[in-house]
């Protein structure tokens with residue numbers, strides 16, 4: 001039987017707390033139940049949603065997600081947290097919903113430039129997301145500015161305008177980059193489950209300026225997005 005439970009995977013505890021604030025605001029009578037999974041992963045349940053702290057980067061995210069998926073049935077897996085947004089479509093404080101999750105730096109450098117793993121003859125670099133249109137519609141209806149498009153997964157945060165331009169050239173329409181989506185999507189696919197990536201923007205993708213990251217604004221937007229996404233009706 002299909003489960004209507006949702007697994008939301010974040011990288012760090014501050015992101016999980018923001019997701020939980022949002023889900024709890026939408027479900028004021030649900031209480032939070034926290035436990036620790038094998039591997040030391042923190043998982044908190046509220047209503048039909050489990051929020052997991054999986055660590056930074058695609059490998060950590062895949063390991064954590066696969067651990068949780070082996071222990072309980074789910075109907076949807078969500079990669080969530082903060083992200084770098086591509087200007088001008090995804091400004092700081094806005095939300096992004098991935099229509100595809102793309103491993104943007106999984107491949108090899110060749111004399112002719114970057115070749116992704118599919119060009120090398122194996123693997124995959126892209127997962128299609130579920131519930132994209134209803135998710136974006138609900139966020140916009142709640143007043144959360146939301147961009148829809150490919151969300152890139154990178155192992156190295158972009159730090160220059162040249163790199164940002166190169167990513168956009170290779171992935172036209174990309175709205176954001178983050179570091180976990182592809183790992184979460186690989187684990188979901190291994191379990192035959194649909195995946196969604198929902199993030200809020202803390203910084204622009206481009207020249208490195210950590211002081212300009214607006215993490216507080218992004219976490220506030222993340223809570224608001226999870227208050228309005230309505231997972232129970234999206235999945236149930």
Ligand SMILES: O=C(O)c1cccc(C(=O)CC[C@H]2O[C@@H](n3cnc4c(=O)[nH]cnc43)[C@H](O)[C@@H]2O)c1
Pocket residue numbers: 011012014015055056057081082083084085154156157158177178179180202203204205215
């Ligand atoms: O310092 C804090 O309080 C804090 C609170 C929440 C999250 C963080 C992180 O540093 C999370 C790292 C996380 O952020 C994603 N991210 C954000 N911007 C970018 C970017 O421009 N390029 C790639 N990834 C980005 C990423 O998914 C990291 O896991 C700190």
